[in-house]
Amino acid sequence: MSQHDMTQTKQDETVYRLDNLTCGSCAAKFEKNVKSLPNVQDCRVNFGASKMTVCGKATISELEEAGAFDQIKVREDQQWIAETKKVPFWKNRENIQLLLSAVLLLLGAISSSTSGEKAVLTIALYIGSIVIGGWSLFLSGLRNLVRLEFDMKVLMTIAILGAAAIGEWSEGATVVILFAISESLERYSMERARKSIRSLMEIAPKQATIRRDGKEITLSVDEIQVGDLMLVKPGQKIPMDGKINLGSSYINQAPITGESIPVSKDVGDDVFAGTINQEGYLEIQVTKRVKDTTLSKIVHLVEEAQAERAPAQAFVDRFARYYTPAIMLLALLIAVLPPLFIGGWSEWIYRALALLVVGCPCALVISTPVAIVTAIGNAARHGVLIKGGIHLETAGSIDTIAFDKTGTLTKGTPTVTHFEMLSEVESKESLLDIAYALERNSQHPIAAAISRYAQEQGSQTEKQVTAFTSVTGKGVEGKIDETLYRLGKPSYIAESPTNSLPESIQQAVERQQAKGQTVMLLTNEQQVLALFAVQDEIRSNSADVIQQLHRVGMKQTVMLTGDNQATAQVIGEQLGISQIQSELLPEDKLAQIQALRNQGAKVAMVGDGINDAPALATANLGIAMGGAGTDTALETADIALMGDDLQKIPFTIRLSRKALRVIKQNITFAFGLKLLALLLIIPGYLTLWMAVFTDLGGTLIVTANALRLLRVREK
Structure with missing residues (x-):
C-alpha cells in the first residue's frame, strides 16, 4: 500500500459507538454485515468497548440496517460521549414489551385456573404474551435459521414455537419472558463493566477558558489549538495537557496516575487533562490537542485492550461456534429416534425443546468477556x-518479578554524597570543571548527579571536550586540552592499560561501596x-512492596542493576530482594530475563520503558513505570503504571489472579450447569421454563461473580 493510500485510509476511518451490543457472536456477525456494505473497505467491532471503527463510507441508517438482526443502534463517537442521560424505564421499548408480556402471562395463568388450559381466552392471552414479548426474537431467529446461522436466538425461537405447536402455551410464554430477562441482565452486566470506560472519558471538562488576543473566551476542547493559553482557577479540572506558564499549585493527579497525594507543580511543569488544580491560579500553554492528550491515549488503549481476547475467551468462542449446531443435532435426534421405537412423540419433542433451551450458551459466552472488561x-x-485480556491472564500466572533498580526501586534522581x-x-576546582565538561551532555542519571554537584560547587567551565565517547553502562571519556580523561566505574577504569588501581584507591572505593554508594x-x-x-534514594515503599509480593506467593524477586556487587548487595538486603544481579549492561539484563524463563519461571520485568525496552519485551510480562505522558512506556509495556507508585504492582497481581479465578469459576460453573441440566432432561425431570430459568440463573451468577472484580482495591 502506498503512503497516499495509507493516508487516505486513515482519513476515511470513522469511530462509532454502539447500543444494544450484548454478545460476542452478535458483534462478530455485525462486523461481517458492515464489511459487506458496498462502500466499506474494512470494519472492526470492539465488543468490550461497544465501539466500531469503519474504514470507508456508510450512513448511520446503512449501519443500523446491518445490525437490525439485534436492534443495534449506531451513534457517532462525540455524540455518544455527549449523551450521558439514562433512558427512563418507561421509555425503554424492550422493558415496556417485557412488562406487557408478563401481564398477559399472569392473566393467562388466572384464566387457566378459572376457565381451563384449553379455553380460547387462556390460549389467546398466552399467544398475546408470546407475540409481544418474543416478536423481535422470532424475527432474528427465523432470519438466522434461513441463513443457517445457528445462534442462541435460533435455539430459543425453535423452542418457543415448538412449545406452542404441541400445545404448551404457558411454557412458551414463560420461556419468552425468562429469555427477555436474561438478555436484559446481559445488557446490564456489560454496561456496568463498560461504565468504567465511560467514566474515564468524562473525567476531563468539555470546555476550557482560553485567552486569545487579550480576550478571555470559553471554547469547546475540540476547538482549542496547540499553543493556546488556558486559564484554570483553584478547584477546577484541567481540560487539556499543557505546560504551566504562570503560577504554581498542588495538582490532584489521581484520575490519571492513581496517586492519592497531590503533586506540587510549578512554572515549566507538565500537567494532564482531567487532573484537578487544588490551590493556585494557573495559566497553562496547551501542548496537545484533545485527541492526543494522555487521557485520550489511556481511554483508547483501555478500549483496545478490551478488544484483545484472552486465551480463555478465545477457547470459549471456538467452543460456542461448534456447540450450538451440536445441540440442535442432538435435540433433533432426541425428538425423532426414541418415538420411532417406543412412541410418545409429544413427550420426546418436549424434551428436545427443553434441550434446545438449556443448550443456550448465554452464561458460557458471557462468562469470560464480562470478567475481563470489569478487571481492565x-x-x-x-x-x-x-493492554489486553492476554496480559491480564499472564499477570495472574506470574511467579517471578525482576526490577530494574534505578528509577524503579529507587527514585531515579541520584546525588553525589562524597x-x-x-x-x-x-x-579541586579544576577536577570539578573536568568532570562537569565530560558529563554535562550525558543523559544518564549518575552523569546528571555529577554535573549538578559540580555546578553547586561553583563550576561554570567553558572547557571543550573533543573525541568524546560514551561507553554504555560503563562511563565516558574525552580529550580536554589534548589530555585524555575518563570518568566511569572502577571496573571500566581498571580496563585501561594505563590505569591500574593501587591498593589505597581500591580501599577508598570499597569503603564507599560498603555504604551502598555507587563509585x-x-x-x-x-x-x-x-x-x-553517588547514592540514589530508595523509594519509601519499595521494601513494603517487595514484602507484599512475597506474601501473595511470588516465588522470587530479582534486582537487575549496573551497580557493583557490594552496592547492589547493600540495597538488595535493605529491600528484602531474594536474588541480586549486579554489574549488568542493558544486554545482560535481557540475558538474565531469558535465563529465568529458561529455568521455567513466569517472569514480569518492571522498568521505565526506555532503557529497559529489550528486557521488557523479553519477559513474559513487561511492566513500565510512569506511563503518564510517556509514549515509550505506553507502547513498550504490556502493563503501564500511570504513576511511579510501586504499590500498584501487588494490586495488579492480586486483581489479575482474582480475574483468573473468576474466569475459571465462571467457565466451570457454566459447563457444570449445562451438564447437570442435560442429565435431568433425559428422564424428563426438566421442564421448559425450568430450563430457561437454569440458563437465566447461570447468566446472573457468572455476571455477579465477574462484577466482584470491581471490589478489588489497593491495600
Whole structure:
C-alpha cells in the first residue's frame, strides 16, 4: 500500500459507538454485515468497548440496517460521549414489551385456573404474551435459521414455537419472558463493566477558558489549538495537557496516575487533562490537542485492550461456534429416534425443546468477556493500564518479578554524597570543571548527579571536550586540552592499560561501596585523580512492596542493576530482594530475563520503558513505570503504571489472579450447569421454563461473580 493510500485510509476511518451490543457472536456477525456494505473497505467491532471503527463510507441508517438482526443502534463517537442521560424505564421499548408480556402471562395463568388450559381466552392471552414479548426474537431467529446461522436466538425461537405447536402455551410464554430477562441482565452486566470506560472519558471538562488576543473566551476542547493559553482557577479540572506558564499549585493527579497525594507543580511543569488544580491560579500553554492528550491515549488503549481476547475467551468462542449446531443435532435426534421405537412423540419433542433451551450458551459466552472488561476497567481507574485480556491472564500466572533498580526501586534522581581528591596534580576546582565538561551532555542519571554537584560547587567551565565517547553502562571519556580523561566505574577504569588501581584507591572505593554508594572515578592517562560517591534514594515503599509480593506467593524477586556487587548487595538486603544481579549492561539484563524463563519461571520485568525496552519485551510480562505522558512506556509495556507508585504492582497481581479465578469459576460453573441440566432432561425431570430459568440463573451468577472484580482495591 502506498503512503497516499495509507493516508487516505486513515482519513476515511470513522469511530462509532454502539447500543444494544450484548454478545460476542452478535458483534462478530455485525462486523461481517458492515464489511459487506458496498462502500466499506474494512470494519472492526470492539465488543468490550461497544465501539466500531469503519474504514470507508456508510450512513448511520446503512449501519443500523446491518445490525437490525439485534436492534443495534449506531451513534457517532462525540455524540455518544455527549449523551450521558439514562433512558427512563418507561421509555425503554424492550422493558415496556417485557412488562406487557408478563401481564398477559399472569392473566393467562388466572384464566387457566378459572376457565381451563384449553379455553380460547387462556390460549389467546398466552399467544398475546408470546407475540409481544418474543416478536423481535422470532424475527432474528427465523432470519438466522434461513441463513443457517445457528445462534442462541435460533435455539430459543425453535423452542418457543415448538412449545406452542404441541400445545404448551404457558411454557412458551414463560420461556419468552425468562429469555427477555436474561438478555436484559446481559445488557446490564456489560454496561456496568463498560461504565468504567465511560467514566474515564468524562473525567476531563468539555470546555476550557482560553485567552486569545487579550480576550478571555470559553471554547469547546475540540476547538482549542496547540499553543493556546488556558486559564484554570483553584478547584477546577484541567481540560487539556499543557505546560504551566504562570503560577504554581498542588495538582490532584489521581484520575490519571492513581496517586492519592497531590503533586506540587510549578512554572515549566507538565500537567494532564482531567487532573484537578487544588490551590493556585494557573495559566497553562496547551501542548496537545484533545485527541492526543494522555487521557485520550489511556481511554483508547483501555478500549483496545478490551478488544484483545484472552486465551480463555478465545477457547470459549471456538467452543460456542461448534456447540450450538451440536445441540440442535442432538435435540433433533432426541425428538425423532426414541418415538420411532417406543412412541410418545409429544413427550420426546418436549424434551428436545427443553434441550434446545438449556443448550443456550448465554452464561458460557458471557462468562469470560464480562470478567475481563470489569478487571481492565477497574485497573484503569486505579492508574494501571493493562493492554489486553492476554496480559491480564499472564499477570495472574506470574511467579517471578525482576526490577530494574534505578528509577524503579529507587527514585531515579541520584546525588553525589562524597567527593574525594586522590591526586594533587589538579585543584579541586579544576577536577570539578573536568568532570562537569565530560558529563554535562550525558543523559544518564549518575552523569546528571555529577554535573549538578559540580555546578553547586561553583563550576561554570567553558572547557571543550573533543573525541568524546560514551561507553554504555560503563562511563565516558574525552580529550580536554589534548589530555585524555575518563570518568566511569572502577571496573571500566581498571580496563585501561594505563590505569591500574593501587591498593589505597581500591580501599577508598570499597569503603564507599560498603555504604551502598555507587563509585565513579576520574582519571587522566597516568593516574586516578578523584572519586565521586553517588547514592540514589530508595523509594519509601519499595521494601513494603517487595514484602507484599512475597506474601501473595511470588516465588522470587530479582534486582537487575549496573551497580557493583557490594552496592547492589547493600540495597538488595535493605529491600528484602531474594536474588541480586549486579554489574549488568542493558544486554545482560535481557540475558538474565531469558535465563529465568529458561529455568521455567513466569517472569514480569518492571522498568521505565526506555532503557529497559529489550528486557521488557523479553519477559513474559513487561511492566513500565510512569506511563503518564510517556509514549515509550505506553507502547513498550504490556502493563503501564500511570504513576511511579510501586504499590500498584501487588494490586495488579492480586486483581489479575482474582480475574483468573473468576474466569475459571465462571467457565466451570457454566459447563457444570449445562451438564447437570442435560442429565435431568433425559428422564424428563426438566421442564421448559425450568430450563430457561437454569440458563437465566447461570447468566446472573457468572455476571455477579465477574462484577466482584470491581471490589478489588489497593491495600
